[in-house]
Amino acid sequence: MSEYTAQDYKFGQPRWCPGCGDHSFLGALHKAMGELGVAPHNIAVISGIGCSSRLPYYMNTYGFHTIHGRSAAIATGAKLANPELTIWQVSGDGDGLAIGGNHFIHAVRRNIDLNMILLNNRIYGLTKGQYSPTSVRGFVSKSSPYGTVEDPFRPAELCFGARGNFFARCVATDMPAAVACLKAAAQHKGASVVEVLQNCVIFNNGTHESVYTKEGRSKNAIYLEHGKPMIFGENREYGLVQEGFGLKVVRIGENGITENDILVHDAHCKDTTLHLKLALMEGPDFPVALGVIRDVDAITYNEAVYAQVEEVKQSKKYHSFSELLETNETWEIK
Amino acid sequence: MTNSDNTQKVDQIVVRFSGDSGDGMQLAGNIFSTISATVGNDICTFPDYPADIRAPQGVLTGVSGFQVHVGADKVLTPGDKCDILIAMNPAALKTQHKYCKPTGAIIIDTDSFTEKDLQKAEFKTDDPIAELGITCEVVPCPITSLCQETLKDSGLDNKSIVRCKNMLALGLVCWIYDRDLGLAESMLRAKFAKKPDIAEANIKVLKAGYDMGHNTHTSISHTYSIESEGKKEKGKYMDINGNKATAYGLMAAAERAGMRLFLGSYPITPATDILHELAKHKSLGVVTMQAEDEIAGCASAVGAAYAGALACTSTSGPGICLKSEAINLAVITELPLVIIDVQRGGPSTGLPTKSEQTDLLQALYGRNGESPIPVIAATSPTNCFDAAFNACKIAVEHMTPVILLTDAFIANGSAAWKLPNIEQYPAIVPPYVTPDMREGWSPYKRNPENDVRYWAVPGTPDFAHRIGGLEKSAATGAISNDPANHHSMVEARARKVARIAADIPQLKVEGDEDADLLIVGFGGTYGHLCEAMQQMRSEGKKVALAHFQYINPLPGNTAEVLRKYGKVVVAEQNMGQFAGYLQTKIENIRLHRYNEVKGQPFAVATLVEEFTKIMEE
Numbered sequence: 001m002s003e004y005t006a007q008d009y010k011f012g013q014p015r016w017c018p019g020c021g022d023h024s025f026l027g028a029l030h031k032a033m034g035e036l037g038v039a040p041h042n043i044a045v046i047s048g049i050g051c052s053s054r055l056p057y058y059m060n061t062y063g064f065h066t067i068h069g070r071s072a073a074i075a076t077g078a079k080l081a082n083p084e085l086t087i088w089q090v091s092g093d094g095d096g097l098a099i100g101g102n103h104f105i106h107a108v109r110r111n112i113d114l115n116m117i118l119l120n121n122r123i124y125g126l127t128k129g130q131y132s133p134t135s136v137r138g139f140v141s142k143s144s145p146y147g148t149v150e151d152p153f154r155p156a157e158l159c160f161g162a163r164g165n166f167f168a169r170c171v172a173t174d175m176p177a178a179v180a181c182l183k184a185a186a187q188h189k190g191a192s193v194v195e196v197l198q199n200c201v202i203f204n205n206g207t208h209e210s211v212y213t214k215e216g217r218s219k220n221a222i223y224l225e226h227g228k229p230m231i232f233g234e235n236r237e238y239g240l241v242q243e244g245f246g247l248k249v250v251r252i253g254e255n256g257i258t259e260n261d262i263l264v265h266d267a268h269c270k271d272t273t274l275h276l277k278l279a280l281m282e283g284p285d286f287p288v289a290l291g292v293i294r295d296v297d298a299i300t301y302n303e304a305v306y307a308q309v310e311e312v313k314q315s316k317k318y319h320s321f322s323e324l325l326e327t328n329e330t331w332e333i334k
Numbered sequence: 335m336t337n338s339d340n341t342q343k344v345d346q347i348v349v350r351f352s353g354d355s356g357d358g359m360q361l362a363g364n365i366f367s368t369i370s371a372t373v374g375n376d377i378c379t380f381p382d383y384p385a386d387i388r389a390p391q392g393v394l395t396g397v398s399g400f401q402v403h404v405g406a407d408k409v410l411t412p413g414d415k416c417d418i419l420i421a422m423n424p425a426a427l428k429t430q431h432k433y434c435k436p437t438g439a440i441i442i443d444t445d446s447f448t449e450k451d452l453q454k455a456e457f458k459t460d461d462p463i464a465e466l467g468i469t470c471e472v473v474p475c476p477i478t479s480l481c482q483e484t485l486k487d488s489g490l491d492n493k494s495i496v497r498c499k500n501m502l503a504l505g506l507v508c509w510i511y512d513r514d515l516g517l518a519e520s521m522l523r524a525k526f527a528k529k530p531d532i533a534e535a536n537i538k539v540l541k542a543g544y545d546m547g548h549n550t551h552t553s554i555s556h557t558y559s560i561e562s563e564g565k566k567e568k569g570k571y572m573d574i575n576g577n578k579a580t581a582y583g584l585m586a587a588a589e590r591a592g593m594r595l596f597l598g599s600y601p602i603t604p605a606t607d608i609l610h611e612l613a614k615h616k617s618l619g620v621v622t623m624q625a626e627d628e629i630a631g632c633a634s635a636v637g638a639a640y641a642g643a644l645a646c647t648s649t650s651g652p653g654i655c656l657k658s659e660a661i662n663l664a665v666i667t668e669l670p671l672v673i674i675d676v677q678r679g680g681p682s683t684g685l686p687t688k689s690e691q692t693d694l695l696q697a698l699y700g701r702n703g704e705s706p707i708p709v710i711a712a713t714s715p716t717n718c719f720d721a722a723f724n725a726c727k728i729a730v731e732h733m734t735p736v737i738l739l740t741d742a743f744i745a746n747g748s749a750a751w752k753l754p755n756i757e758q759y760p761a762i763v764p765p766y767v768t769p770d771m772r773e774g775w776s777p778y779k780r781n782p783e784n785d786v787r788y789w790a791v792p793g794t795p796d797f798a799h800r801i802g803g804l805e806k807s808a809a810t811g812a813i814s815n816d817p818a819n820h821h822s823m824v825e826a827r828a829r830k831v832a833r834i835a836a837d838i839p840q841l842k843v844e845g846d847e848d849a850d851l852l853i854v855g856f857g858g859t860y861g862h863l864c865e866a867m868q869q870m871r872s873e874g875k876k877v878a879l880a881h882f883q884y885i886n887p888l889p890g891n892t893a894e895v896l897r898k899y900g901k902v903v904v905a906e907q908n909m910g911q912f913a914g915y916l917q918t919k920i921e922n923i924r925l926h927r928y929n930e931v932k933g934q935p936f937a938v939a940t941l942v943e944e945f946t947k948i949m950e951e
Contacts, residue, residue: 011800012812044641044792051802056800057813062792064640065802066633067663071600074660077637077645078792080621081596085641087794103633120410216826300608305623309616316617321589324582325753328572329521331372 002037006030007039011060017147018099021172021198022052024043025119029055029088032182038086045088046075046287048095051253052119052198069100070328071332072107075114076301076311082300083113086186093120093134097153101133108162110301111190115182118155118193119172121200122207129203142205156279156293159193166192167279168290171211172199177223177290184292190300197288211288224278227264240278247277249286267295286293337408341512344558348413349507351500352430353422354391355384355398358500362420363400368573369517370404371472371750373608377573378403378715378861379748380412380935383687390447397429403513406562410714410861412747414937417508420503422446422477424455424462429733431468435803439554441506443499447855461523469537474544477502479636484542486536489721500537505543512559515544521711550604567752576715576744576858577604580674581611583722584646585618590723591730591762593644595623598634604742605650605676628656632673635662639669642791644726648674650742651684654693655700662737665827667801668778668787670729670736670764674722677741677824679933687931689742691857691907697737697913698886704824706831708732709885709911711739711857716751718744722882724838727762730833734901741907743935744858765789772796776811778823785830820831832887841889845878847870851949852899854925856882857944863905873942875949885915893920903928904949905941 009030009293016022034041043061047053049068056063060068062085065255069214075089096118098106100171123141124130124205134155138147159167166188168181178196185192197208206212222232230240239262241250249255268322269275277295282288318324349366360381371377382399389396403413419434421427423446434440454463459465462488470699481499488495501522502852508515519537526533547554574582586597599609599622613622621643625631632647639645647655648724654675664671679685679694708728712721719742765781767790777799782788790797799811807814808823811892843852845867855863860881880895882888896902896916903926904913913925926948930936 018766039795039797041795042793044639046637059800060798062798063800063802064637064667065800065804067803068637070629070633070660073625073633074637074640076630077596077598077623077634077639077643078641079637080623080634081594081638081641081643081645082791082793099754102626103630263809276666305621309619309621311615313619319617321582321586321618321756324585324618325572328574329368329524330570330572330753332570333374333568 002199004034004037005272006034006042009033009060010058012058014058015054016051016115017202019197019201020051020120021200022074024053025172025196025198025271026055026058028178029182032179033252035179036183038118042084043054043088044078046071046078047058048100049126050095050124051091052090052092053095055244062067070103070219071088072100072103072114072116072202076107076110076112079112079114080305083306083317088115088117089119090119092124093132093285093304094124097133097155102194105158108159108164108191108193109296110257111165111294111298112301113157113189116193117196118195118262119323120155121198121204122152123200123204125203129321140198155195156276158261160276160294165190165298167275167294168192168292169195171197171208171217171290173212174290181292184295188295190243190298191224206309210283211290216291220283220287223267223288224267224291224293226265226267227263229259231259247281247286249272267292270296276305282303341559343561345407346403346409347418347511347560348401348416349405349418349559350399350401350416350430350433351420351503352397352426353500354425355388355396356391357398357422359398359400360420362500362504363402363750364519365504365521367402367404367748368521370402370560371571371573373514374403374566375466375560376407376409376562376566377748377750378409378412379744381746383686385687387418392393392423392425392451394425394429394455397426397439398723399430400432405421405558406560407565410865411935413940414939418507419565420507422499422503424451424457426767428455428457428466431466434470436470436554439473440468441475441503443477444474444800445871450461468903475506480542482548484539484680485535490531490535490560494532498536500535501540502546505540506547509544509547509661510554510557511555515540515778529580533905546696555651562758566741569622570753570754573715573746575746576712576718576740576927577607577676577715577720577746578611579660579751579752580712580722580740580745581608581739582717583613584612584672584726585620586719586756586759587723587726587762588620588644589618589756590759591644591726591764593730593764595620596635596638596643596645597627597648598638598645599623599648600625600628600631600653602628602650604678604745605648605653605674606726607745608648608674608676612757629651629660632657634661635671636664636669639664639837640667640673640792642793644730645670646674648676649679649771649917650676651686656695658701661707662703662705663803664735665701665705665707666803668733669829670737672725672729672738674738676745677739682925685933687742689858689907690739690931691859692911692931693913694885694908694911697739706732706772706828707886708736708831708834709738709739709860711883711885713857713860713881713883715744715747715749717883719747719751719754723759726835727760728834730762731786732784732830733765733789734831739857741858757912761824766791767797769796776809777801778806778808778811780826780830784833784836809872812827833886835890838889840891841880841882841895843880843895846876848876849878849899850901851878851901851945852896853877853879853945854882854902854904855879856885859905859907862936862938863922863943866945869938870945875946877945882912883912888919896920896923901926901948903945905936907931907936907944
């Protein structure tokens with residue numbers, strides 16, 4: 001049992017718009033931290049710039065509200081300097097995937113032990129409504145009055161493309177599932193990416209509408225759980241099976257399909273093929289996958305860096321600056 | 335091994351090895367420098383690399399040079415021009431002959447002067463000497479064929495044999511300057527420890543080169559000796575270049591501060607060797623990260639600083655532009671960070687392997703908003719050690735990013751360095767919070783003595799707090815848009831940096847107290863300016879030099895010193911950035927300017943000429 005509660009991680013009064021998904025996400029993060037029980041002073045929450053990046057100001061932990069796009073790189077340096085810290089790196093779709101895209105993929109590639117939260121509302125909110133790299137093609141915004149003519153990133157694809165070992169997805173307002181995803185991310189060693197589907201009531205209202213309500217999720221989403229069959233639907237009447245190179249939605253009880261025919265989720269599978277297929281599912285033909293899609297163990301960058309430091313300490317005979325000086329070719333003037 | 339009676343004693347000599355970038359000129363030069371330093375001479379070296387990795391063999395853009403100045407007494411520069419120039423091919427002769435003194439000698443490898451070689455170097459006639467109008471002595475030597483002859487029974491293939499020809503040139507130079515081959519031999523054995531047959535082949539060729547001089551007297555009429563008996567301070571020495579000395583300064587500082595050293599960096603010429611050096615020394619607990627870009631190099635260092643490390647980032651040229659935003663985050667959050675800018679030719683990609691002092695204003699002002707930063711400029715290869723150490727000390731003790739300016743010239747140039755006793759360097763004391771400060775603490779509460787905020791490193795119980803790039807309330811540390819608060823925070827950050835002046839040494843003046851001309855410079859030009867000053871004094875002129883290492887804040891006595899002299903000239907390798915800066919700091923000061931932006935070190939002779947003109951105006 002944790003000696004802390006959500007209350008111990010709360011600080012200040014959030015200033016987001018009423019109805020913003022950030023509020024509910026913040027509540028889920030407080031709750032997850034209360035259950036995880038890491039002492040507040042051993043946690044650093046590091047964010048970039050954007051609406052969601054104000055989050056550290058509402059945490060009773062160490063917090064660092066940094067610069068646009070760079071929080072993954074800053075968090076990487078912080079974790080390397082002190083691997084004992086638990087670091088939550090918080091960014092949005094613009095911060096994390098546009099200006100910070102390079103740092104995002106490299107943090108994932110290195111597998112540095114960060115809990116990387118990507119709050120995805122498919123819009124630039126703080127600058128008052130421009131399309132983001134996750135906005136759908138044709139999206140009309142102030143900077144795309146005739147609709148965008150570019151395809152969006154799909155965060156899971158970037159994560160897997162960068163050889164990510166952990167990817168989870170939740171909806172900001174879906175408290176229990178969000179808490180579960182955050183806890184799983186924290187418990188995973190390495191770069192854990194959590195995509196939080198989030199609404200922007202002002203500039204992109206309804207962007208994740210199909211899964212934003214409980215009712216919507218019961219129809220249009222599937223909760224994935226490791227070791228459990230992939231069943232979904234209001235009455236759990238649908239399931240996923242593999243067909244050829246792809247996935248297929250089947251109705252249980254039809255055409256002789258039973259629960260035993262349904263794919264069982266394996267989040268620990270090293271191969272990303274099916275994880276990617278699950279992560280890319282979208283309506284109307286497929287449910288949106290929620291929960292922990294991929295969770296594979298691998299050595300972390302910070303562990304590897306320090307293991308190498310220790311190894312070299314063993315193999316080299318010099319361990320102080322004066323000893324280092326003596327390793328050079330020197331001569332004596334008498 | 336002593337030479338004949340024809341040996342003349344000299345005070346100083348300059349040798350320049352030049353050849354194709356694959357000819358091993360840097361190695362020959364390095365060995366010659368080290369064996370000279372080992373006998374007690376002072377040395378100053380300057381490697382002059384081509385920008386191309388490996389240009390086609392024999393072409394003009396592929397010439398690599400290494401110049402070394404050896405002196406019985408202190409030498410401050412690699413020398414304007416050389417006494418002996420080794421030109422391994424026509425391209426080297428063509429591009430390098432201008433560096434040879436009229437009284438000097440050029441040794442050429444006659445085997446590499448075939449018609450084809452001459453064509454590659456774009457000669458129009460078959461007499462390169464006449465075509466170039468060379469009037470100094472030219473000593474033809476069959477360097478390649480002698481090397482082949484020496485190693486014909488070695489069992490090595492022809493390619494490996496020819497690669498030893500740099501040692502033939504080195505052997506010959508060692509004979510001319512009466513150098514002991516024993517040291518060169520042990521250096522070669524150490525360098526090729528894993529390939530003993532290559533080591534022995536190199537040694538054999540080295541000896542052959544020496545013997546060629548000894549037996550034939552080549553056609554050089556004299557040999558020379560440089561004796562330094564008792565002139566150098568006693569102690570243990572090593573040869574060190576500026577980049578290595580910088581890396582060493584950072585490691586020494588981390589040890590004195592009891593902090594982990596972190597370097598976030600991205601490869602860029604000519605700063606990369608700092609990353610290379612630090613990456614080697616994990617046994618001292620150093621953590622280096624080769625970041626995904628320049629921005630991440632600096633951003634990771636800011637993160638490391640936030641989490642309590644002695645954090646540094648190193649760069650050059652356009653890299654410093656990319657780091658500006660992250661540096662400014664360290665300005666407003668008041669975190670210690672050391673940014674090393676090894677200045678190179680600009681703008682843009684500019685001249686990546688060449689040296690300038692053109693980033694000064696960028697270092698001082700190249701960020702949005704009012705963002706004062708201490709700026710330190712190292713003055714010589716060996717001074718990079720102290721400058722890096724002091725940059726760390728100021729960064730940590732004053733909770734501020736510090737920019738350390740070096741340049742390609744001092745970064746790659748080397749000199750003999752007396753091994754420091756690190757125990758004699760001051761301790762570095764981070765202003766950590768203490769448990770008794772808990773009551774009423776906020777992140778921007780300052781020490782009234784120096785305006786430095788106290789540092790609560792994440793992980794410290796009871797001090798959890800939030801900082802960031804948004805302006806904060808001086809009193810509470812919360813986000814604040816209050817106009818008066820912003821103004822007072824702007825002032826507080828400026829005051830904090832200005833008060834560092836109390837911790838830096840006063841500006842020293844060398845030369846004549848009653849000088850008619852005060853020469854002013856900063857950073858890597860110290861050696862040239864000092865030599866120019868000494869030469870002018872030896873001509874009977876009254877001259878002094880005030881050379882700046884601390885640029886921001888300036889030493890407390892700067893105005894007083896500069897006002898003392900009738901004429902002041904600021905000489906710098908840019909279009910007058912430091913002079914302009916001084917004029918913003920000292921009211922109504924009249925400054926003469928000498929500016930040169932050629933990517934090459936100053937030439938002492940030119941400086942003397944220009945300064946003399948100013949004196950006579």
